[in-house]
Structure formats: C-alpha cells, structure tokens
Amino acid sequence: MSWKDCSKPVILVFALASMVALVPSAVAQEITPPPPSVGTNVPASYFGPFPSQIDRKLVGPVQLLRSGTLDIRKSTIEIPLYLGHMDDGRNVWYILTDTSDKDNAEALGLNHSGKLHYSNVGRATRSARLNRWAGLVFETGTVDFSPDRKLVPGRGANAFPPRVATPGSIGDADYTPLVRIENAGGHVYNAPVVAFDKTAADIRSCNRRPNYNLVHDRVARICPEGNGGGTVTIKLTGIFSFAKPALYMSTEASDPVVATLDSGTFAPATGELPVGRDDSVFSGIERLFVIANGPTGRLNPQRQGLN
Secondary structure (H helix, E strand, O other): OOOOOOOOOOOEEEOOOEEEEEOOOOOOOOOOOOOOOOOOOOOHHHOOOOHHHHOHHHHOOEEOOOOOEEEOOOOEEEEEOEEEEEOOOOEEEEOOOEEOOHHHHHHHOOEEOHHHHHOOOOOOOEEEEEOOOOOEEEOOOOEEOOOOOEEEOOOOOOOOOOOEEEOOEEEOOOOOOEEEEOOOOOOEEEOOEEEEOOOHHHHOEOOOOOOOOOEOOOEEEEEEEOOOEEEEEEEOEEEEEOOEEEEEEOOEEOOHHHHHHOOOEEOHHHHHOOOOOOOOOOOOOOOOEEEOOOOOOOOOOOOOOOO
C-alpha cells in the first residue's frame, strides 16, 4: 500500500501500556477526537468526560511518569530499579510505573491509576507482601529472559502479520506485572520485572549494551547499586494521545505477537483482565489502538502502521 492509496481499511490491534509523557507537536493540526465509545461495545452515554477536559495539562506537553529523567531526543527514561525476592529467595529486579495508591503516586512520581483497583480478576494480579526491610516478597510469577527475540516480517508488501514472532522474554502462567501488596493497604502497583534470578553483577550494564538474555528487551541501560537500588533506562515508543504526540512504555502483552512487536514480555495471565468496557464502570483497562496497514512511504509525514 502506497501512502497515496488510503482507501484500504485500517486494522486496529488492542494492547496495554503505561503513558510516560505527552510531548509537543512540530506541526499543529486540526483533528477532532473520536468519541470515547470507539472500540468498545458500551454506548457513549456510559462514558465520562475526556481526561483533558478535567485536567487541561493532559493535552501536553507534560511528563506524566515523574520518577526519573526523560530524554525526549533518545525516547528513553531513567527510573529507579528495585530488588525484591520470591518466597524461595530468588532475586526479582523490577520497576514501578503506576499505582492505585494516589498519595504514594504523588510522593514517588508514579502514574496514579484508580482503574488498578479493578484489575484483581483471575490471575491478572498477583500477590506480594512487604518484609521488615521494606522489600517486596512475591508469592508467584517468574520470567524467563533467555529466549532470543525473533521477528520476521511477512512476505511482499504486507509486513504484518509477521511470519515469525518470538518474544524475548516469557512469563510463566502466574506472572503478571500487576501486584497487590497484601500487608500495605491492598494497593495495586504495576511492577514489571526487568531481570529475574540474577545477581547485580550478572546484569550490571552501566556503560555498555545489556545482555538481553538476562534482562528485558526494553532496557537500554541497567545499573544496580547497593542493596537493591540503582537505576534502569527504558526505551520508549512514540504514539498519539488526544491527537498529540506522546511517549509510552509497553512491557507486557497477553499475546506473543504483540509482545514481540513491542519488545515486551509475553505474560498470558494478563489476558484474564476483562476487556471491551474501557472507561465504563469497574473497568480495569485503557484502550490502545495499533494501526496495521495505514499509509506507508518513508517520506510520507502521515505514515503509520506495522506495514
């Protein structure tokens, strides 16, 4: 499909992600946002106002995840690295992006997501508890980072769907980044694991390319320090939100193809989150649409999509 031929239908793919920043656009455009009911089976009358109608700064520019340093030019963010453990003592290196705890979100610079209250469905949320050293101890959920990420595009003009899509990391049946802290108010945190069952020396890549058989594929730099501290730099992806350019990180997906395309962890348990209701009552998700066969052409400013 050439960029001059826009008559073909556009395919939309659903995914989950954490918003990091809304960034200014180089060219102002007059774009009317779609109604909030797009992509759901819920009538528009059940939806509330757009977030930007309540908080005007959400039209950008604004950094939403304020726990670290954002580099817009490189599309990366450097954020704190945390060390937790499994019940059997294995190391769990993770990050924090969102929480249902509004006060702690403000204190730590995380995204506050009230919707996380409604994520405790099936295996979509796992449990952890605080130990006396203020570290998290996880009851279930492991991640294998040893696979090599493989992505082979489809033949001919249509690169999507890919012929081969193998995620670079795979969670077990109980792994999910959504964690409910049982002895700390029952709040839910989005705590994606970026390395598992490795020492600080194993994963330290402060000034060199990380070993992606040991860490998450979105890690650009990882520098553990001290007893469970340090930082990790995460690669971000450019998208549009309310017709404005934005950066986000996607660390897990319930589908192996989406996980591969997004350089994320395949986490089947996240598929137990109810979908299709978006901003209606008791919904735990937010929609994200990926255009698969939009306009193409390297010099086309309107190019978009997986093809």
